[in-house]
Structure formats: structure tokens, C-alpha cells
Amino acid sequence: MPVPKGSTIDPARTRAAILQAATALLYERGLDGIGVAELCTRLGVSKETLYRHFGTKDGLVEAVLEARSDRVIAWVEAAVAAAGDEPAAQLAAVFDALQHWYEEPAFRGCALVNAAAQHHVPQVRAITARHLGRHLTLLTGIAERAGAAEPGLLGRQLLMLVEGATVVAAHRDTRGPGAEARAAALTLLAAARERPGPDT
Amino acid sequence: MPVPKGSTIDPARTRAAILQAATALLYERGLDGIGVAELCTRLGVSKETLYRHFGTKDGLVEAVLEARSDRVIAWVEAAVAAAGDEPAAQLAAVFDALQHWYEEPAFRGCALVNAAAQHHVPQVRAITARHLGRHLTLLTGIAERAGAAEPGLLGRQLLMLVEGATVVAAHRDTRGPGAEARAAALTLLAAARERPGPDT
DNA sequence: GCCGGATCGTACCGATCAGTTCGATCTATT
DNA sequence: AATAGATCGAACTGATCGGTACGATCCGGC
The missing domain is CATH 1.10.10 (Arc Repressor Mutant, subunit A)
Structure with a gap:
């Protein structure tokens, strides 16, 4: 250490x-x-x-959060890349990765979201907002490749599932949320595919 | 004041x-x-x-959080009660109420979840966990009345949507999450109804 | 009209905090 | 061996924190 x-x-x-x-x-x-x-x-x-x-201590905090955001995004991207070409499989892989995270003994929720809830320094909140944006980009990409009717909308809904599952895992139950959120995500994906967009 | x-x-x-x-x-x-x-x-x-x-200050914090949890739950229950008997309408009413909350200028995310992210006192975390439990009971009730195949599962998924929408609203966009989460919730509800449980 | 409890305002205490300073030590380079 | 920069360890500062103490004041009940 x-x-x-x-x-x-x-x-x-x-x-x-x-x-x-x-x-x-x-x-x-x-x-x-x-x-x-x-x-x-x-x-x-x-x-x-x-x-x-x-x-300053704030400088350290910001550097820590920036680095953490980079690591998290890279880790999710790696999980997606390892899941093959099928968008549904990629989406499932995201939630499977989250579930592994939830079960780590040190899991305490999303460090970025926690930080923004604690620290009122605007820079910290900006880092968190950017982190959620990067996560959203990733999920929207899956939605696009899946041919969702409105990939932007589906991406935002998936982001809510990711963050919601993390909150529930942090405060109620670390075992269930990953798989249950994954099932919900796949349901949303299937529904969005049934009604393809105007140019599909 | x-x-x-x-x-x-x-x-x-x-x-x-x-x-x-x-x-x-x-x-x-x-x-x-x-x-x-x-x-x-x-x-x-x-x-x-x-x-x-x-x-102590912690005593004040705990009293504040307990009272806040009571108020929030009562407020959501009132929104549900005002929405009539149709479970889908009740569910939509929950997210409409959330959307109004998100647009309040003072909105800063869920006070209970924020508190648990800040304060490491176990009593605060317990209050937050209990609050999420009460929320879950409420959502599971809607799922049961809607005849969902697995109302417990659907309730937990809806709770993730509620908490996820709140996180996204707090850190990214206060305008969209309510309606977008509502649409996702109704999709999940419809899907859970299509596959009724064994005794339905 | 008097008494007891609730409240106020202020001063105070010990602990802790972020941040600074400085001499001593270590290491790589020359 | 000598120099320069990185690091250590420990002391220090000024501010803030949670919590306490106390005399003065205000109010309702008797």
C-alpha cells in the first residue's frame, strides 16, 4: 500500500x-x-x-476522481469488447461487470456520484457530470448498434438503470441488482427494437 | 424561516x-x-x-432524515392515490411526481442517498436503507396490483429506475429523466404483464 | 405577582483540520 | 566526491468544529 x-x-x-x-x-x-x-x-x-x-487537498481529490473515471470507463469498455459483436450480449456484459463490482467487499457505491453528493466544489460536480456523460456515450453506442428506435433515449434509460442498480446495491442488497437490472435492460432493448426508427 | x-x-x-x-x-x-x-x-x-x-448534531441529522423519509413516502403515496385505480396510471404518477421534484430549484438529489454517501455513521445508513425499503414496498404494491409475473422483481427494477432517474437528474439533466424513466417503467410493466405468474 | 422552565447570547474548551516551513536525508547525475 | 532535486519527519499556524457553561430574559401556571 x-x-x-x-x-x-x-x-x-x-x-x-x-x-x-x-x-x-x-x-x-x-x-x-x-x-x-x-x-x-x-x-x-x-x-x-x-x-x-x-x-491542495481538493487538487488531490480532483486528480483521484479523474483517474477513477478513466479507469471505470476503460473497464466497462473492456467488458463490452470482450462480449463479442452482439449488442444484447454487450449490454448484458455491462451489468455482469457491475454485479462483480457490487460483490467486492470494498464496494461503497459509485465513487464519482458519492463525491458529488459530499463535496460542493463545482469542479467535483463537473467531473461527475462528465463521467456520467462518458457512461452515456458508451450505452448509447450499444443502443445504436442494436438498431433501437431512439438510441439516445434508450441510452439515457440504460444509464438510469446502471446508476439505480448501483445505488440499490450500495444501500440495500449487493447480490441481486446486477442481474435484475440486466433483465430490465434487455427488456427495454427488445422493446426498442420492436419499434424501429424511421430510417431503419 | x-x-x-x-x-x-x-x-x-x-x-x-x-x-x-x-x-x-x-x-x-x-x-x-x-x-x-x-x-x-x-x-x-x-x-x-x-x-x-x-x-448531538448526529441526533439532529437522524431526526431530519427520519422526518424527510416520512414526508417523501407520504408524498409519493399521495401521488399514487390521486392517480386512480389503474396500476399503470399509478406508476406513471410516481414518475410525474418525481419530475416535478427534479425541476425544483433546490433539487439536489435524494437527501437520504446523499446523506448515506457523506456520513459514515451506521445509523444514517440504516435510515437510508429503510427509506429505500419503504419505497420498494410501495412500488412492489403497484406491481402486484398490475398482475406482474414476479411483482417483487418488478418492484426492485422500478426502484432502480426511480433512484437512477434521481441520480441522473441531480448530475446531468433535470428536465428529461422523469418522463424517460416513466416510459421505461411502463415498458417493464407491460412486459411483466405479458408473462403472468403461475397462479394468475 | 411570583416561580420554574424554556430560551437566548456569548464566551469558552479541546480537538482537528488544511496548509506551511525547515533542517535532515536520500538518490541520481556528473 | 560534490551538487541538485526529491523526500522525510516533525513542528507550527490560524481557522473551524462540536459541544459546554452561564447569566440574562421571557413566558405560562399557580
Whole structure:
């Protein structure tokens, strides 16, 4: 967990190590649930180093959230890519991936949505909004390839299912939501296919 | 907004007035976004009074969230009751009510879900879980009356749509989610009706 | 008209927080 | 070996936080 100390002094590597370790701690404890001092001791890093790399605690938070958004989107894209060419299978793969996430012991809901609920700094809210936008693009792409009548609409509805399943998994039950949301998503997809768009 | 001062000294009334004013402020600023001192000045109440009624800040937070959950559930139940006997109309009414909520200027997402994302006190999380449970009971009731094949499953899927629409409305777009989630919900309801359960 | 409880306003306490500073130490480069 | 930059560890600052204490004030019941 702590930043490797004996290794080559490489600012970029130090920064990356801080980012990775801070991501887990801020997710587990909440953005305001852990102070910079404890954060540094748990990271094995001095305050001066942290502040030289990130300027302020908010700067660290923003960097953590940006990196997390990148990782999440790449992870979902990988799940889609591994599901073959069939759009329905790709959609199912998204929810199967979510279900695996829900069952991780450290699962605490969507870090981006949680952060926006805690922190009122507009930049944090902007990062969350952008994250949802990237997620929406991904889902809308599936809807388009599936020949949905209104892929934009279906994409937004699928996004609601994704976020709703995550909320329910975080606060009620971590076992069911993935599969149940997947079934709902496939139902919506099938219904949207039955009424093809004007140019299909 | 401030607690009426010239009126009869009535502890219960004072408590209720604090509760109502604190609900709005804690929702707007976040549970940790406003301190007890500012809270008291904005409420027009002394710290001693607040602490005599609620013991600790966490006590106030819990009371606020409990009261909010009660109000929200009663408000949704009223929307359902006003929609007549047809389950599909009742379901549509739920999302229409949500849409009105999303368009309120003060809308900031579900206060209960936000609170659970901020505060790590287990009691707060318990209140949120109970709130989602009450919401689920309500939606499952509609699913049962509609003759859904698996009303429990449909209820949970509808809950995901409700929470997902709220998240999307809070972070991306306050205009669309209500109607779009309603359309998705009605599609799911229709699909669940086409495959009636074994004893229907 | 007096008394008891509710309330107010303010001052105060200890803890914690984000952020700064500085001398000591470590490492890579030359 | 010497230099320069990265890092450490620890002390420090000023602000804010939740919570407490206390005298003054206000009100309803007797």
C-alpha cells in the first residue's frame, strides 16, 4: 500500500503511487472522512510531497476522481469488447461487470456520484457530470448498434438503470441488482427494437 | 424561516420548527457543509436549545432524515392515490411526481442517498436503507396490483429506475429523466404483464 | 405577582483540520 | 566526491468544529 521508498526517485511514479493509494482511502472513508495528515501517514508520504504534487487537498481529490473515471470507463469498455459483436450480449456484459463490482467487499457505491453528493466544489460536480456523460456515450453506442428506435433515449434509460442498480446495491442488497437490472435492460432493448426508427 | 419567537413557548413546536428549517439547510449545504453555529444562527435558535432537543448534531441529522423519509413516502403515496385505480396510471404518477421534484430549484438529489454517501455513521445508513425499503414496498404494491409475473422483481427494477432517474437528474439533466424513466417503467410493466405468474 | 422552565447570547474548551516551513536525508547525475 | 532535486519527519499556524457553561430574559401556571 505505501509508496515504495527505496526505489528510484521518480516524481511521476511517486505521484501515481499517491494517486492509487489515495483513491482507495478516499473511497473507503469519504472525501471529508480522512484528513491530509492521516492520508499521508497511510500513504507513507510526507505532507510536503503530497502538496508539491497536488497543490491542495481538493487538487488531490480532483486528480483521484479523474483517474477513477478513466479507469471505470476503460473497464466497462473492456467488458463490452470482450462480449463479442452482439449488442444484447454487450449490454448484458455491462451489468455482469457491475454485479462483480457490487460483490467486492470494498464496494461503497459509485465513487464519482458519492463525491458529488459530499463535496460542493463545482469542479467535483463537473467531473461527475462528465463521467456520467462518458457512461452515456458508451450505452448509447450499444443502443445504436442494436438498431433501437431512439438510441439516445434508450441510452439515457440504460444509464438510469446502471446508476439505480448501483445505488440499490450500495444501500440495500449487493447480490441481486446486477442481474435484475440486466433483465430490465434487455427488456427495454427488445422493446426498442420492436419499434424501429424511421430510417431503419 | 426562523423559529417564531413571540409565540407560546412550546418545546414540541420549537423542535418541529428546528427540524423543518434544518432539513432545508442540511439538504442544501450537505451534512458536513454547515456547522452547528451557523445552523443555529440561520435557524434563529441558540445552541443550547438545539442540543437540548437533539443531544448531538448526529441526533439532529437522524431526526431530519427520519422526518424527510416520512414526508417523501407520504408524498409519493399521495401521488399514487390521486392517480386512480389503474396500476399503470399509478406508476406513471410516481414518475410525474418525481419530475416535478427534479425541476425544483433546490433539487439536489435524494437527501437520504446523499446523506448515506457523506456520513459514515451506521445509523444514517440504516435510515437510508429503510427509506429505500419503504419505497420498494410501495412500488412492489403497484406491481402486484398490475398482475406482474414476479411483482417483487418488478418492484426492485422500478426502484432502480426511480433512484437512477434521481441520480441522473441531480448530475446531468433535470428536465428529461422523469418522463424517460416513466416510459421505461411502463415498458417493464407491460412486459411483466405479458408473462403472468403461475397462479394468475 | 411570583416561580420554574424554556430560551437566548456569548464566551469558552479541546480537538482537528488544511496548509506551511525547515533542517535532515536520500538518490541520481556528473 | 560534490551538487541538485526529491523526500522525510516533525513542528507550527490560524481557522473551524462540536459541544459546554452561564447569566440574562421571557413566558405560562399557580
